[in-house]
Amino acid sequence: MKSNVKWFLVQRFLITMFCVYLGVEAINFIYRVALTPAVIVFLETQQIEITGNSNVAVWLLQMLFYFSTDFLPPGVREWVQEELGRVMGGSMNIRITSPLYGGVWGVALHIMIIGGIIVLLLVRLLPYLVGAFCYSRIVTKQFNELLAQEEAQKLARDQRRNLLLSDIAHDIKTPITTICGYSKALSEGVAAKNDRQSYLDAIYAKAMRMDELVTLLFDYVKLESEGFTLHREPGDLAELTREMAAFLYADFEDSGMELVLDILEERVFFDMDRLQLGRAITNLLTNALRYGKAGGRVLVRLQEYELTVADEGEAIDPDFAAHIFEPFTRGDRARSSKGGSGLGHGIAQKIVEMHGGKLLLNQNFGEGYTKAFQMRFPPQ
Numbered sequence: 460m461k462s463n464v465k466w467f468l469v470q471r472f473l474i475t476m477f478c479v480y481l482g483v484e485a486i487n488f489i490y491r492v493a494l495t496p497a498v499i500v501f502l503e504t505q506q507i508e509i510t511g512n513s514n515v516a517v518w519l520l521q522m523l524f525y526f527s528t529d530f531l532p533p534g535v536r537e538w539v540q541e542e543l544g545r546v547m548g549g550s551m552n553i554r555i556t557s558p559l560y561g562g563v564w565g566v567a568l569h570i571m572i573i574g575g576i577i578v579l580l581l582v583r584l585l586p587y588l589v590g591a592f593c594y595s596r597i598v599t600k601q602f603n604e605l606l607a608q609e610e611a612q613k614l615a616r617d618q619r620r621n622l623l624l625s626d627i628a629h630d631i632k633t634p635i636t637t638i639c640g641y642s643k644a645l646s647e648g649v650a651a652k653n654d655r656q657s658y659l660d661a662i663y664a665k666a667m668r669m670d671e672l673v674t675l676l677f678d679y680v681k682l683e684s685e686g687f688t689l690h691r692e693p694g695d696l697a698e699l700t701r702e703m704a705a706f707l708y709a710d711f712e713d714s715g716m717e718l719v720l721d722i723l724e725e726r727v728f729f730d731m732d733r734l735q736l737g738r739a740i741t742n743l744l745t746n747a748l749r750y751g752k753a754g755g756r757v758l759v760r761l762q763e764y765e766l767t768v769a770d771e772g773e774a775i776d777p778d779f780a781a782h783i784f785e786p787f788t789r790g791d792r793a794r795s796s797k798g799g800s801g802l803g804h805g806i807a808q809k810i811v812e813m814h815g816g817k818l819l820l821n822q823n824f825g826e827g828y829t830k831a832f833q834m835r836f837p838p839q
Contacts, residue, residue, distance in 0.1 A: 464601065464605065467601065468597075468598065468601065471594065471597045472594060475590045475593055475594045475597075476590070478586075478590060478593075479586045479587055479589075479590035481586075482585070482586030482589070482590075483583070483586050483587075486582060486583055486585070486586065490579075490583075494579070631669060631672065634665035634666070634668050634669050635665075635669070637661060637662070637665045638662050638665050638666065641658040641659075641661055641662050642662060644658060645658055645659075672802075675802040675803065675806065676802065678738065678802075678806050679802050679805060679806050679809075682735075682806060682809045682810065682813075683809070689731075689732035689735060689813050689814070690732050690734075691730045691731055691732050691814075692730065692731070692732075692733075693728060693729075693730055694728070694729060694730075694731050694733055695726045695727060695728065695729075696727040696728075696729040696731065696761065696764070696766070696836075697722050697723050697724075697725070697726060697727045697761055698726070699731070699733060699736065699737055699740070700722055700740060700759065700761050700766060701720070701722055702737070703737055703740040703741050703744060704718060704720055704722075704744065704759050706741070707741070707744050707745070707748065710748055711748060711757060714748060714751075714753070715753060715754045716748065716751055716752075716753070716754065716755060716756070716757055717755070717756045717757070718756075718757050718759065719756050719757065719758045719759065720759050720760075721758065721759070721760040721761070722759065722760070722761045723761055723762065723763070727761065727763060727764065728839060729764070729814075729836060729839055730839060731814060732810075732813075732814070735810045735813070736810060736811075736814060738806070738807075738810065739806065739807040739810040739811055739818075739834070740766070740768075740807075740834075742803035742804070742806055742807045743768040743803075743807055743832050743834075744757075744759070744768060745803065746768075746803055746804070746832070747768055747769075747770040747772075750770065750772045750773070751770035751771060751772040752770065752771040752772045752773075755770065755771035755772070756770070756771055756827070756828070757769070757770045757771075758770070758826070758828060758831070763838065764816075764835065764836040764837065764838050764839075765833060765834065765835050765836075766833070766834040766836075767821075767824070767831050767832070767833045767834075768831065768832050768833075769824050769826075769828035769830065769831035769832075770828060770829070770830065770831075771827065771828055771829055772829060772830070773829065774822055774829045774830055775820070775822065775830055780820055780822070783804050783820055784804050784805050784808040784818065785805060804818075804832075807832075807834075811834050811836075814836060815836065815837050816834055816835050816836035816837065817834075817835045818832065818833070818834055818835075819832070819833045819835065820832055820833075821833055
């Protein structure tokens with residue numbers, strides 16, 4: 460975002476400078492074609508003769524200095540005139556033959572000339588003043604928009620945080636309630652002997668569920684925190700994908716699901732944080748394991764810099780799919796029976812984006828698969 464704002468301001472600065480250039484050229488043209496001849500005619504009628512080779516700006520400045528230093532002795536005035544010509548890169552000679560110049564009319568004419576020259580110089584500065592004013596307005600407007608965006612983002616973050624805390628409380632309370640109920644039944648001897656093992660298994664399962672939730676929550680908060688950076692180093696994306704698939708291979712077998720691997724044999728070099736990117740891949744595989752079709756297939760395919768995890772489970776409702784990467788977003792089936800936290804997709808997307816890629820949901824993948832999550836990374 461900062462780079463976009465910087466480029467926007469650079470563009471507006473260049474446009475402003477171009478407009479200033481056009482304004483300056485237009486004023487120079489008007490001065491050369493109309494004002495300068497008119498001023499010369501007026502001065503000639505007052506018996507003031509001006510000769511030289513200065514440009515318009517230097518000409519006006521020299522005239523201003525000349526008439527402003529008119530009180531100096533003639534020798535000093537000519538020396539000042541020569542020095543001005545040398546410094547300003549031009550020369551100009553002014554000869555006044557009017558006998559009235561030393562009288563009252565001469566004083567009035569003197570003041571009129573000085574005032575007119577000042578006005579003409581200010582007009583020459585007008586494009587720069589207008590350009591500076593317009594650009595300052597652009598910068599101020601952009602700055603205010605950035606402040607408004609930051610305020611909106613802060614408000615959105617606060618709302619997400621409140622929602623996050625609410626969902627955390629709900630998801631942690633459910634297994635705690637189960638653990639408390641079963642442990643109380645065991646401690647009071649209410650549970651039958653045949654049910655004790657199932658109670659212990661349930662307590663263990665709920666404890667593991669809480670551990671999974673806390674781990675995902677920790678990962679999400681860490682990725683969202685300011686100052687967090689990836690520890691990227693050159694690696695093999697194909698090797699990492701195979702490692703993550705092998706890590707969960709036994710879980711797919713236990714669930715009666717077929718894990719189909721279509722991974723390139725050659726190495727796919729990519730600058731990555733192996734720990735974080737491996738976690739993102741694991742989240743997608745775990746999601747396919749949890750919501751895939753019982754006895755169905757799960758595809759893991761890597762084609763150059765596109766990694767796909769597809770399954771044959773139920774398709775995702777379009778309204779729900781539009782928010783699937785938001786934290787704690789999940790369907791009723793996930794909340795009630797599958798134990799999903801709604802954090803896995805958001806964590807995976809954040810990690811992929813920090814690697815310069817995109818995570819997309821494709822429900823038109825084909826090949827018999829109902830949905831596919833696809834990581835797309837920039838080629839290296």
